[in-house]
Amino acid sequence: MRLSLAQRFGAVVLAVVVLAAVWSQLAGFDPVLGVAPQAANLGPSLAHPLGTDHLGREVITRLAAACGAFVFPGLLAVTLCGALAVPLGALAGWAGGSVERFVRAMLGTVASIPPLVLALLLCSAWGNSHTHLALAAAIAYMPTFAEAVFARIATLRQAEFLVAARAYGLSEWRIVWRHLIVAACGPTIARQGLLLFSEYLVLETTLSYLGGFGVQEPMPSWGNMITFEWGRGNLAPLAAPVIALWLTLLALAWLAHGAAEERSHV
Amino acid sequence: MTDAAASSGAPQALGRALLRVVGFALTIAGAALLLLTLMHAAPGDAIDQLPNGDALRPVLEREWLLDRPLWEQVLAHFSRAAQGDLGVSLVVRPGATVLEVMSAPLLRSATWVAASIALSLAWGATLAAATSRRSRAAGRFVEIASVPPVFLVAHLAVNGLNAGAWRLMQADLITRPSWFALPDEASWLRTTLAIVVLALGSGALSRTHLAVRTALLELRHASFIDAARARGEDTRPLIARHLIAPLAHLTAERVAAHVAGLIILERVLLLNGAGSLFWRASLERDWPLALGLALAAATGVAATRLACDGVRVLADPREREVSG
């Protein structure tokens, strides 16, 4: 699978982000340690690669630790959503007729609720936590994910090689699983997973930026770093999260785009 | 093919339109049930979350039937909502009915969402037309430019504009613009900024640009466009006519994202629409109001999708033939 330049860039950035998240989890990053008021607002230097923020905390370690705020809940959201959407999409795509209409009507109902609305309601009623946010994102994004899987399977339903497989007496579900979902839908599932992950990143940083929900100080998030460092006259701790967010979203977009083109060769 | 095939289309189309409207009503009912179930299934003591919970505990316990099983609570709440009684706001406007509190802001927000979708479609279409013949580089640039999320674009826009204008005012180059900082009356330019940012942020522009570009490429190679060109006709109106269906489909797809984007924008730009009201209701656990607004958002999205389906069927006769 020859990766285009854009995809290679995407893969590298994503790898760095996931590594940073894992590192901060393993090293047991303590968001509060490293507070040194006397070292506040230092510019980037050898000792402090990205400078320090208004409480003297190291910007680069907080930037890396902030990846934990969306990588693990993002993965949870993707798996949750995939676990719901792929079977539903496959069922609708394969069964067709009234089953398809019922499943898609149900999906249409969930799709009418924008993700941010569901996320806010859930965090407000259930309490503001990563798992609730991931659950809300999984439910809200499930229709899009399922529709993509449905579309892919519906087009392949008549494909000859499936008719032949049926002729050989392969059981229905083995066909659907081995041929359809694994082989044909692989790229679609990868693409939707990447899109949902990037949607979760936007959701988390937005809520953390606006405050009240999402990640609260002193836990770091690219969103709340922007809020708390804005207007304090120090550029580095502000530019770092903005650029990190921009690059990661771009990486995810190009990877997802790449996954789509992949499908067109199949 | 007898003549009957064409004329019998009318009652069949009406039947299908009715089916779609019923579908629309079911969608909203489904969305309401989903939201109510999620709210009532919330772990922990709901009333305690309210800032003035203790004062309202007796009233709320009776009203929300908290002692009864989950499905009974949901059904009771749902039947009340079905008759249009969305309850009373608890914290934001205590005592006022939810309908009363949310109607004016909803109207404002609806116009902003519609304007931002129209702008993003127009923007995407013109960009796609301009770049369709050029190489992929242009598409790549649009993709990079429209990646940053709405809150970031809005934050940079509003703070940049204010700081810039303030510097100009200090140097007496301009008088105080009407939209500056926190205008006393609603400034139309401020809402335009919101609409522009909404049409740009969170990948809106790049998704629209991509969708329109693919539709355009398909159309350009369609042989009826070729034939029209061979007849020396101006193909632009024909292409525009055939872009209606894909644009309608795109609107149906993008409306939910624009509603979500508007909630963030109203919060960042201090605009007084349903979005900031919803945010405040969620933050202060004013659940009847939050639920009412969420339901209104779902209804808006479902209604837009219904309208888009209608446009697609009207525009494309082939859609009328397809059953269901």
Added chain:
Amino acid sequence: MSRRLALTALLAASALAFAAPVRYAEDRAPAIVNPLFATSMSEARLNELVFEGLFADDQDLRSTPKLALAWELAEDRMSMRVRLRQGVLWHDGEPFTADDVLFTINAMRNPTTASTEAGRVAWIRSATKVSELELDLTFVAPEYSPQDKLHFKIVPAHAFKSTAVSRTDAFRTSPIGTGPYRVAKFNDDNSISMDRWGGYWGTSYVDTFVLREVADPNYQAKLLSYDSLESLVRVLPRDLATLRADRRVELYPYQTNSWWYIGFNQRKANLQEPEVRKALSLMVDASSLLAPIGTGELLSGPFVRSSPFYNHDVPVSQADPERAAALLTEAGYQRTASSWVRNGEPLTLQIVTQQNLETAQDVVINLQAQLQRQGVEVKPVFLTPADWKQRVWREGDFDLVLSQWSFDRNEDIYEQFHSKGSRNFVHFKEEAVDTLLDQAREAADPQRKKALMRQVHAHIAQDNPMIFLWTLDSYSAVSTRIQHVVIHPFYYFTWANEWTTN
């Protein structure tokens, strides 16, 4: 008649000169404008413009007559007669009479109203009307200066159907008061405009006050410098420097009688031991916690330094790591490389504070760094208002709590430190303090009350249920276009009728 016309013409002309409104920012616009249900500070400030009490503070913070004109206290100090001011009109033109005062007292006492201000009339046994502008009050216990307790706002009787007023009564959207400003409009951008009331019995100059809701406090300071606001009620410490440097803005102290503390939860075994509490107190260097968030006065007890009850003989405790370590070893802790351990358990404490108290986060973060360096691990938890009520008030599920108390002019700390106090969530119990507090509550003579309270201060400092931190110098910023600005330390707008705009 012609002289009166000339006067109004003059007033009208002068009004034009002061056309510019005074726009002030609040984090959240009040949901209810009804003094019977005032809960938040933004509501208390707004009520100050719209309503009046029988008495109010003068600029030396002594009670002076407002709606009342004169009063006589009975010999046995068990009752008093109040004569009301003449010619006072409600904003809807109705005359102000004794009925309104009676109605307000009965409404506050009516259980169905469940008014949040009921406590302010608990000391009144009965109120009877003598004539249109005279009434008699009898007290539950002898009172020495009842006028200090008659500052609660009076509402018009004719605006309500009965004394059982509901929270959602329509009055809240069209409030009627006797104050210098009338609520003109609830604008749809959550701002409230209050116009000058022509029929006000006293003088007032500013034409309009507008309450603007700006949820983000960081943005409020920006708006002031952008001339979108004229007054910022509370300036965040981080913005003090920039606003102090801004020539077009003047800073006025606005203390709100509040002080910060770190409370020890005495339900927890180790925090019941005085040595452990003393050791922890000695580890904390209050001045270096205060530095990053602003300036203020360090305290040694539960009163602001300017309060008559503050005992200046009790010194502020200084950080003393060696003595703290000695105390901990005395209590049976051994110092390992990274922490203090007693029978296998390291000394780790959970400190809770409120999420929406921004400066609290900086304090907690600094505190944790300080204690971590001395081997005590501290885990901060930032609670939403709902969780705060659940964990702190009801369950007592915390080790340390960082918060602040704000008091009105009576500075009544009974609820916080008496063992039966409703706000004593640090579970502090000390007989001596209980008896002193009971005596102080009954003490009618102000001098005796002052002496008793100073003893309470000394005792509490000794028992150390809390580390008393500081009163934070907090300021309000007002544009220099507004003159004669005088700000009440708690109610802010008490003397707003003397402000002028040039």
Added chain:
Amino acid sequence: MCERLVATGLEVRIGARQVLVNGAIALQPGEVVALVGSSGSGKTLLARSLLGLVDLHPGIVAGEVTLHSAHHPPTTWRAPTTRAAREAAFQPIRRDAVGWLPQDAQQALDPFSTVERQVGRAARGDVDVDALLVRAGFSTPGAVRHRYPHQLSGGMAQRVGIAVALARKTCFFIADEPTTGLDPVVAGQVHEALRALAEAGVGVLWITHDLRAVRGIAHRVIVLDAGHIVERCSPDDLVHERLASDAGRSLLDATRRIAGGVLG
């Protein structure tokens, strides 16, 4: 009235590959020219070049197309030019002079409008749609007038294409394999319509595989092979296999094998 449409020295390239060399053709009113050749020989490309409808890269690199008409001076286009210049130059030729019926007639009709509207729009003025439909071979025009293209069969779509051409009253008409996929009866009707066009004075360029039908209808035959015009002959020469070029002869052998004899 226009007199002749002449193309000389046309050369078309895709990248470096030459797909049409020395394409030369002249259409006169009332004459049917049959263009035959194996598939991929460049027949459609030559026809499209007459209308400047070649969007390949680099496309038409050499050659000239000229329209001679009685009243005003001839309009010519000489390669190579920019896309915009080409579009402008061919505008009069496309609008007034040449009608075109592409291979898949059904796809060439606007899916969103009815037959009546499409024919009416082509006529640019009021016209008797039924009469045109009859001339194009429909026995009951009323049945098809309100239909949408996706409700027409292949044959019906071809005939609607012809009706559109008739409506435009152009001097020349290019039909690109109008009878592929049609049963013989319907194909016959389409051929009849072409002859009617020629008799009405229209110069027809007819691209076809149906060598047997050429005899009754075409006045001249041009044989194309791999982008080169290899033969210009009369229909009789084709029928009696009197072809000079071996490429032409191999085309005949191939057709005989499939169709069981050219003359059958």
